[in-house]
Amino acid sequence: MIGASLGAAAYERAPEISRILAGAGPVEDTRRARLSAKADAILTLSGIGISFGGVTALSDVDLEVKSGEIRAVIGPNGAGKSSLINIISGLYHANHGTIAIDGQPFARVPANRLARLGVARTFQNLALFGGLSVRDNIASGRVHTRHTSFVEHIAGLPRARREDAVIAEKTDQIVVFLHLEAVADRLVATLPYGLQKRVELARALVAEPKILLLDEPMAGMTATEKAEMAGFVRAARDRHGVTIILIEHDIGVVMGLSDRVAVLDYGRKIADGTPAEVRADPAVIRAYIGTAEGEASDELL
Amino acid sequence: MAVQALDAERLPIDWQKLALPAVLIAVAYGLIPTYASSYLVEAILLPFLALSLAAVGLNLLTGYCGQLSLGSSAFMAVGAFAAYNFNLRVEALPLVATMILAGISAAGIGILFGLPSLRLRGFYLAVSTLAAQFFVQWALTKFGWFSNDNPSGVISAPHLTVAGFSLDGPTGRYLLSVTMVIVLTGLVWRLVNSAIGRNFIAVRDNETAARVIGVPVLRTKLLAFAISSFIIGVAGVLWAFTYLRTVEPAGFNLDRSFQILFIIIIGGLASIRGAFLGAAFIVVFPLVLSRLGAFAFGGLFDSGVLDMSQRIVLGALIIIFLIAEPNGLSALFDRLKRRIGSRSS
Amino acid sequence: MNYYDFLFAIEVLVGGLLSGVMYSLVAIGFVLIYKTSGVLNFAQGSMVLFAALTFVSLVERGVPFALSLLVTLAVMVALGFTIERTVLRPLVNRSPMTLFMATLGLSYIIEGAAQLIWGTQVHGLDLGIDDTPFEVGGILISSFDLLAAAIAAAMVAGLSAFFYSTRIGLTFRAVADDQFAALAVGLRLPRIWGTVWTTAGFVALVAGLLWGARLGVQFSLSLIVLKALPVLVLGGFDSILGAIVGGLIIGASEKLAEVYLGPFVGGGIEGWFAYALALVVLLVRPSGLFGQKTVERV
Ligand SMILES: Nc1ncnc2c1ncn2[C@@H]1O[C@H](COP(=O)(O)OP(=O)(O)OP(=O)(O)O)[C@@H](O)[C@H]1O
Numbered sequence A: 001m002i003g004a005s006l007g008a009a010a011y012e013r014a015p016e017i018s019r020i021l022a023g024a025g026p027v028e029d030t031r032r033a034r035l036s037a038k039a040d041a042i043l044t045l046s047g048i049g050i051s052f053g054g055v056t057a058l059s060d061v062d063l064e065v066k067s068g069e070i071r072a073v074i075g076p077n078g079a080g081k082s083s084l085i086n087i088i089s090g091l092y093h094a095n096h097g098t099i100a101i102d103g104q105p106f107a108r109v110p111a112n113r114l115a116r117l118g119v120a121r122t123f124q125n126l127a128l129f130g131g132l133s134v135r136d137n138i139a140s141g142r143v144h145t146r147h148t149s150f151v152e153h154i155a156g157l158p159r160a161r162r163e164d165a166v167i168a169e170k171t172d173q174i175v176v177f178l179h180l181e182a183v184a185d186r187l188v189a190t191l192p193y194g195l196q197k198r199v200e201l202a203r204a205l206v207a208e209p210k211i212l213l214l215d216e217p218m219a220g221m222t223a224t225e226k227a228e229m230a231g232f233v234r235a236a237r238d239r240h241g242v243t244i245i246l247i248e249h250d251i252g253v254v255m256g257l258s259d260r261v262a263v264l265d266y267g268r269k270i271a272d273g274t275p276a277e278v279r280a281d282p283a284v285i286r287a288y289i290g291t292a293e294g295e296a297s298d299e300l301l
Numbered sequence B: 001m002a003v004q005a006l007d008a009e010r011l012p013i014d015w016q017k018l019a020l021p022a023v024l025i026a027v028a029y030g031l032i033p034t035y036a037s038s039y040l041v042e043a044i045l046l047p048f049l050a051l052s053l054a055a056v057g058l059n060l061l062t063g064y065c066g067q068l069s070l071g072s073s074a075f076m077a078v079g080a081f082a083a084y085n086f087n088l089r090v091e092a093l094p095l096v097a098t099m100i101l102a103g104i105s106a107a108g109i110g111i112l113f114g115l116p117s118l119r120l121r122g123f124y125l126a127v128s129t130l131a132a133q134f135f136v137q138w139a140l141t142k143f144g145w146f147s148n149d150n151p152s153g154v155i156s157a158p159h160l161t162v163a164g165f166s167l168d169g170p171t172g173r174y175l176l177s178v179t180m181v182i183v184l185t186g187l188v189w190r191l192v193n194s195a196i197g198r199n200f201i202a203v204r205d206n207e208t209a210a211r212v213i214g215v216p217v218l219r220t221k222l223l224a225f226a227i228s229s230f231i232i233g234v235a236g237v238l239w240a241f242t243y244l245r246t247v248e249p250a251g252f253n254l255d256r257s258f259q260i261l262f263i264i265i266i267g268g269l270a271s272i273r274g275a276f277l278g279a280a281f282i283v284v285f286p287l288v289l290s291r292l293g294a295f296a297f298g299g300l301f302d303s304g305v306l307d308m309s310q311r312i313v314l315g316a317l318i319i320i321f322l323i324a325e326p327n328g329l330s331a332l333f334d335r336l337k338r339r340i341g342s343r344s345s
Numbered sequence C: 001m002n003y004y005d006f007l008f009a010i011e012v013l014v015g016g017l018l019s020g021v022m023y024s025l026v027a028i029g030f031v032l033i034y035k036t037s038g039v040l041n042f043a044q045g046s047m048v049l050f051a052a053l054t055f056v057s058l059v060e061r062g063v064p065f066a067l068s069l070l071v072t073l074a075v076m077v078a079l080g081f082t083i084e085r086t087v088l089r090p091l092v093n094r095s096p097m098t099l100f101m102a103t104l105g106l107s108y109i110i111e112g113a114a115q116l117i118w119g120t121q122v123h124g125l126d127l128g129i130d131d132t133p134f135e136v137g138g139i140l141i142s143s144f145d146l147l148a149a150a151i152a153a154a155m156v157a158g159l160s161a162f163f164y165s166t167r168i169g170l171t172f173r174a175v176a177d178d179q180f181a182a183l184a185v186g187l188r189l190p191r192i193w194g195t196v197w198t199t200a201g202f203v204a205l206v207a208g209l210l211w212g213a214r215l216g217v218q219f220s221l222s223l224i225v226l227k228a229l230p231v232l233v234l235g236g237f238d239s240i241l242g243a244i245v246g247g248l249i250i251g252a253s254e255k256l257a258e259v260y261l262g263p264f265v266g267g268g269i270e271g272w273f274a275y276a277l278a279l280v281v282l283l284v285r286p287s288g289l290f291g292q293k294t295v296e297r298v
């Protein structure tokens, strides 16, 4: 396993190295070929770069995610982690590179079709619908499966009612799965922060996505809440086989939860491998020492 | 299955919820037509009903879907003038059909001016709705066709008949108005409590998240513009045909648009009941103010002073409500009800 | 097109540009407040009315010109601070839409109060500026408009100097850039907002005097807010340069359209033409010509 992923990493770097040697631009063709060659990669980013004004948030980042794995992305503040997830979900448009979701390549992922592509996400800063109840927030995660018009809803026609019933049932299942029964009918804005984070996870899970993007799902939580959340994330993968990309600052959580870890620093990927490999990587240690993440580097060592 | 069981559980609560509307309907069709004076009907109830409906329509767009519009009265004008022309130019068109066609015309214009919402957000959109306000008012004044070549663009209400009954008297106009308002409000109530209504709220509360989970944001916004304009258009017909009887384009000016916006701020954004409470307030408040003013200041309180103090009080109320009770009269009403409830139990 | 038609077109253009400067004058007041507090201040128009009405009423009551100016300025400063205290501070952290609606309410209060205090009649305002047009190369130019433009230009230069070379200006820009960061480093937002509203009050006074001298001081003066909005949309709510260029573009194209397009559609298009123009531009550039194009952070 370790050998395989190491090999993969080396293989991934090869074109980059040859490109640097040749002093040429991105070699898109070979990348494409490589994409299709990897059958078990459900998500592949190649040569992703984006900048805002003068700030380069990401440059030439490659990332490959296998079906069913929990793939962590870590890095100091401002490393570009959220930008990466925003590019995958089509909210930011990369200046360079391509994204392949389930074999389908995009230069820009269409955000409005994201759910139908089988991708769901949570946001670093809560992005719930404050004016809706917990249950309605969760149910909204299945809105992409609706086909009925407003007339059918106003008239209460059977098709609309059936659709509502199916969604309500899925919603109930998720409510039970994430232990949200007690608050299901409350207005979501009245919930404590930790529970709101959980509702956001629920809204993403109810869509039954193939790929789940989690941007710091445990930020600002107590240790117990974190453990609970980690349990939910693992259970979501184990029970539903969903592929997960996880951004998280708590190194302990990351090391315990993920199959592979990519490390970003100043918009570049500086390491990629199993938790054990990444922990031993000198570049990672260097990146973390002397940053605000001091305690994290302690943990790493 | 689980869902139906839930519904059964909720049923008794639903009855309680239906009690108030039932009483209101009994009052609307029983008490008022029999006992209300024609002054009450003509000066208070008819404007109240038309403004309530317009506020329900604006609330759909601004309160529920979060798209601030400053051009509501343009859509009232489109409704009124469209109804006038359908009635004039289509032989023997039933009144209800006229109203629906007028609503559809307003919806069409609403979609047209809602199109910028696909690219614009916030203030940029609000300013673009002003374009509707000025353009419509100009077009209705400039092109004589709209008012059948009346030199000042004035239109007069036709005879109102439904199924052979003449509704030209105050009671008839009241019944027509109240029926339209009840039916349309009922439909809007169903809409906002449906999945579509929740899409509106999702777009309002977090457009980005809504897009990512698959809410068709553009379609949802246009739908909000269309339905809202339809309702406001019909409200315009009621305003022109049942309340004023003769109107000119200048009657649907920016001040009227602001008035409708103020109704939903004072009544409560995203609340259907709020639209009615706000409209009642806006209609009754100038009357109360003028009585109070005359009582306190006598002859000093002339119409100019009344007008100015009305502006000041209204503006102050808007700010006070925004600061102290952002959910408006509707929330105040709830609190009052709870207090009475807790006292009686 | 013969020579005289050409001259006439130029004359229309110049007239339009000059009145565009007057639009910019109002728009700048908006930009100041929008940049530093994120509020689209609909009450800017009524502040213009209030300033002009106060000034002209004082002058009519025999107060000397300079003293009237000073008193009016003091009144506007007081008004700015009161607004900050009673309206903005309680609404801090609320949505921009809420703040906008509050300023809508504010405009009703200010308009009502201005007329309740000073009456509703129309006042003439004579600034002692000669308004005989003079001729340059066959083109008639209004000297009043020219002077107004010069005053506006001086004010813009003054504001820019203030923004870019003083310490207060620096803090203003810091706040405009990032309110939270500004708070974090200990800038005192309320005081800054108070100052900004005062500045906006001053801008309103200048605009009120010039517009009042042109149109007479009356209720409709507050409606110039409706002229400034398309300028803002065109230029971007957060750009002073945008307000100026937007004003020029709208002033010029409005006059040209009125003269060359108006006759075909029955005239009177100045009510909406600016909005239509601004909308077309917006559809191409959703944050205006000079507005910051930002990617929403998520
Ligand atoms: N929408 C945006 N507009 C401008 N700059 C942005 C935007 N989004 C991100 N950036 C910048 O890009 C860089 C990377 O930001 P990003 O949010 O991706 O970092 P991050 O790794 O998620 O950090 P954190 O751990 O703090 O969440 C930062 O310098 C940030 O300021």
Ligand SMILES: [Mg+2]
Pocket (backbone or CB within 6 Å): A081, A082, A083, A124
């Ligand atoms: Mg982040």
